[in-house]
Amino acid sequence: MANIVILGGGVGGIVAATRLRKKLPDEHDVIVIDRDNVHTFSPAFPWVLTGERDGDEISRGLGILAKKGITVINREVIGIDPQKMTVTTGDMEIPCDYLIVSLGASLAPDALPGFKDSTHNVYTLDGVKGLKHCLEDFRGGDTIILVSSLPYKCPAAPYEYALLLDALFSKKKIRDKVNLKIFTPEALPMPVAGPIVGNMVKSMLGKRGISFNPQMKALSIDTKQGKIFFENGDSVHFDLIAGIPPHKAPEVIIRSPLASETGWIKVDRNYLSTHFKNVFAIGDCTSIALPNGKPLPKAGVFAHFEADIVADNIVSDIKGEKGKKAFDGRGYCFLETGFGKAGFASGRFFAEPDPVVNMRMPARVWHWGKILFEKWWLKHWF
Ligand SMILES: Cc1cc2nc3c(=O)[nH]c(=O)nc-3n(C[C@H](O)[C@H](O)[C@H](O)COP(=O)(O)OP(=O)(O)OC[C@H]3O[C@@H](n4cnc5c(N)ncnc54)[C@H](O)[C@@H]3O)c2cc1C
Structure with missing residues (x-):
């Protein structure tokens, strides 16, 4: 036994x-x-x-x-x-x-001074609910999606949040009053997937008027001043932060x-x-x-x-059976882009010399794919 x-x-x-x-x-x-x-x-x-x-x-x-x-x-x-x-x-x-x-x-919000006081932690259910509540009265301003540090789980999630916020603000007819900006220590979105995927996501953001600010590592957030300070000496004003906390x-x-x-x-x-x-x-x-x-x-x-x-x-x-199975590094992910659409990335991450990852452009079918996957997950395992 x-x-x-x-x-x-x-x-x-x-x-x-x-x-x-x-x-x-x-x-x-x-x-x-x-x-x-x-x-x-x-x-x-x-x-x-x-x-x-x-x-x-x-x-x-x-x-x-x-x-x-x-x-x-x-x-x-x-x-x-x-x-x-x-x-x-x-x-x-x-x-x-x-x-x-x-x-x-583990999520480690304390590792970034000011994170807890100033940020909606969109990697917890309570944090997401808090942001949703706050958006009910939001009439516009500097809205930052902040990736605190690397590594963090689900490299697509900050970009999903950015695109969905853009769609939400558009539906509320306040998009022209919102400066939507992403700050991240990464050089490109979803960098391990390679430059083709990264540049595709960057271009989607650009077309939606979302500013992408790479290689920006946050040092601290000052709630009173409404500013995020970065390692390179820059700072940015915020009215609202959807934050991904440091992980450990x-x-x-x-x-x-x-x-x-x-x-x-x-x-x-x-x-x-x-x-x-x-x-x-x-x-x-x-x-x-x-x-x-x-x-x-x-x-x-x-x-x-x-x-x-x-x-x-x-x-x-x-x-006592012979032979072992090996993990081959295959993976996929959906990227919700709002307006009932999603993109879909899939690939072989153990390919040599670099991962081979393809990205399908946003379409209704991938949005429905993510919904079906959710339904399957919650039914199959429980
Ligand atoms: C907003 C968001 C969107 C995401 N979207 C996707 C997606 O679309 N696709 C995708 O592939 N991934 C996605 N992810 C990432 C995905 O959720 C994680 O990668 C996945 O849950 C990792 O599985 P795991 O088993 O390693 O850890 P987890 O699922 O985090 O499980 C760890 C468990 O360990 C328990 N635990 C930890 N420490 C202790 C302890 N000391 N004692 C007892 N219990 C403990 C925790 O309670 C938890 O239940 C997303 C994540 C977030 C936050």
């Missing part, structure tokens, strides 16, 4: 646990530990901003996993010992034969022997294995180097496919 422990009941954890439970006989335990008992489908956050969804519609209780025979432990993980193969929560020490770490990326590896990983010098877990890009036997890491908490040296972006699609690979390889190992 094997004890398979999965840390994190987000995208990677849900997929890995469900697949393991389906493929393994009942004598093996599949355990998910998460501090939250609700999973929220974050790709739909931009639709919460536009009023097309509310929080309840895109949230599901993790308790449903228990009905499938998965043990769900609703606790904070405070220790990971990959040598002893144990995991600690406040009151439990849980032994594991196989460990999958899928704890995501979860504390419990940083404190564990799994952490690399950056805090994220370095894994083998094909097998998601760590330095420790039977310990795997998937999703946003990992750091995966592409053949060109750039990092694989942090996105749910990768957490999902990595979870499939790790689950299948654990099943093969337990059953």
